[in-house]
Amino acid sequence: MNYLIRGATLPDGTTRDLAVRDGLIAETTDGEVIDAGGLRVLPGLVDIHTHLRQPGREDAETIETGSRAAALGGYTAVCAMANTDPVADAAGIVEQVWRLGREVGLVDVQPVGAVTLGLKGERLAELGAMAESAAGVRVFSDDGHCVHDAAVMRRALEYVKAFDGVIAQHAEDPKLTVGAQMNEGEQSARLGLAGWPAVAEEAIIARDALLAAHVGSRLHVCHVSTAGSVEVLRWAKSRGIRVTAEVTPHHLLLTDELAATYDPVYKVNPPLRTAEDVTALREALADGTIDAVATDHAPHAREDKECEWAAARPGMLGLETALPIVIKTMVETGLLDWAGVAERMSHAPARIANLESRHGRPLTPGEPANLTLVDPAQRWTVTPDGLASISRNTPYTGLELPGAIVATFLRGRATVLDGKAQA
Numbered sequence: 330m331n332y333l334i335r336g337a338t339l340p341d342g343t344t345r346d347l348a349v350r351d352g353l354i355a356e357t358t359d360g361e362v363i364d365a366g367g368l369r370v371l372p373g374l375v376d377i378h379t380h381l382r383q384p385g386r387e388d389a390e391t392i393e394t395g396s397r398a399a400a401l402g403g404y405t406a407v408c409a410m411a412n413t414d415p416v417a418d419a420a421g422i423v424e425q426v427w428r429l430g431r432e433v434g435l436v437d438v439q440p441v442g443a444v445t446l447g448l449k450g451e452r453l454a455e456l457g458a459m460a461e462s463a464a465g466v467r468v469f470s471d472d473g474h475c476v477h478d479a480a481v482m483r484r485a486l487e488y489v490k491a492f493d494g495v496i497a498q499h500a501e502d503p504k505l506t507v508g509a510q511m512n513e514g515e516q517s518a519r520l521g522l523a524g525w526p527a528v529a530e531e532a533i534i535a536r537d538a539l540l541a542a543h544v545g546s547r548l549h550v551c552h553v554s555t556a557g558s559v560e561v562l563r564w565a566k567s568r569g570i571r572v573t574a575e576v577t578p579h580h581l582l583l584t585d586e587l588a589a590t591y592d593p594v595y596k597v598n599p600p601l602r603t604a605e606d607v608t609a610l611r612e613a614l615a616d617g618t619i620d621a622v623a624t625d626h627a628p629h630a631r632e633d634k635e636c637e638w639a640a641a642r643p644g645m646l647g648l649e650t651a652l653p654i655v656i657k658t659m660v661e662t663g664l665l666d667w668a669g670v671a672e673r674m675s676h677a678p679a680r681i682a683n684l685e686s687r688h689g690r691p692l693t694p695g696e697p698a699n700l701t702l703v704d705p706a707q708r709w710t711v712t713p714d715g716l717a718s719i720s721r722n723t724p725y726t727g728l729e730l731p732g733a734i735v736a737t738f739l740r741g742r743a744t745v746l747d748g749k750a751q752a
């Protein structure tokens with residue numbers, strides 16, 4: 330099927346027709362005409378941090394349901410985190426995830442490989458075998474856990490240099506977060522919950538930046554959540570250290586005051602922080618100190634979320650609300666223009682994950698037609714049942730958001746049309 334997208338506004342603000350022919354962007358074509366007046370077209374979004382839960386927790390999400398949620402959120406590629414059961418620490422498992430993603434065909438599912446066997450932080454996983462597998466893994470992460478042993482982290486950074494891989498670190502010094510339930514600060518003192526101090530994140534980022542510099546390798550920092558982390562990143566980048574960083578939509582919008590509800594839907598790792606942190610994160614995303622937005626989409630089954638705060642698993646849904654939250658927090662506030670949105674949600678994540686030959690491409694003829702059409706004027710209200718995820722743990726229930734994803738194209742095929750997933 331070919332498409333002529335009429336009168337869409339590009340990230341740079343110019344308005345023109347876009348032809349989609351034989352999977353590529355073309356000068357012109359016959360085919361279905363899509364009236365895109367008033368719509369924004371973006372390069373297909375790329376999520377470098379998604380939990381799809383398959384294999385192991387198919388009751389919370391599957392590659393199929395997560396892929397559908399991703400397409401509905403405007404994504405054409407997602408990096409599937411390795412903390413599955415079994416852990417994606419060997420070639421056979423990443424190949425299985427990659428193959429299942431291809432069979433579903435709604436987004437490119439790019440598996441992330443574990444850094445250490447079983448996410449235990451002790452012995453390196455089969456990094457080389459995963460890199461050489463059909464899945465072509467380039468991003469490695471023990472996400473959910475921090476690679477806290479500095480010698481292990483150093484060896485991992487050294488190892489992935491050979492194939493331009495990157496270590497994506499969940500920065501959390503485990504000794505500083507024993508029993509932690511929420512951000513350490515005024516609110517945790519008031520609520521009597523054990524705190525997760527900012528320094529537990531900041532100290533690991535500083536250490537890892539120094540290690541990356543020492544061995545000349547590439548570090549990526551997952552879900553940056555504090556103003557202090559932003560300062561450390563600014564320092565590292567000013568020294569020319571090869572470090573990139575992501576922020577989640579929820580850390581751009583929500584604060585630790587929500588813990589006062591004791592509703593576990595607001596429990597997440599790293600925890601929601603203060604309004605000052607939110608301000609610093611928005612500024613850092615605007616000025617490029619933080620390179621990318623990543624959802625950290627973390628579906629959890631009912632029994633893991635609908636319980637008391639301390640027993641609940643941390644994590645929030647994110648794929649279907651990410652772009653609307655970025656529009657609300659960054660575009661409507663004047664901090665980021667649409668070219669900036671394209672950069673932080675498509676071009677930069679594609680580069681970080683080594684997907685830039687296929688994703689995050691410019692919207693010019695000859696390029697693969699990976700596209701997202703958004704209606705920025707349309708506002709919609711989040712309901713858990715309105716989302717495609719199996720799980721229901723969205724923190725945005727009842728919130729009205731700007732920006733409806735109208736269509737998503739993966740290599741010229743519509744995965745979403747008129748706001749509806751195409752199978």
Ligand SMILES: NC(=O)N[C@@H](CC(=O)O)C(=O)O
Pocket residue numbers: 380412472473474499596597598599625627628642643644645
């Ligand atoms: N973010 C979370 O709170 N949870 C993630 C793990 C992680 O991203 O650290 C999960 O796998 O549920």
Ligand SMILES: [Zn+2]
Pocket residue numbers: 472473474499551552598599
């Ligand atoms: Zn994490």
Ligand SMILES: [Zn+2]
Pocket residue numbers: 378380410472473625627
């Ligand atoms: Zn995660």
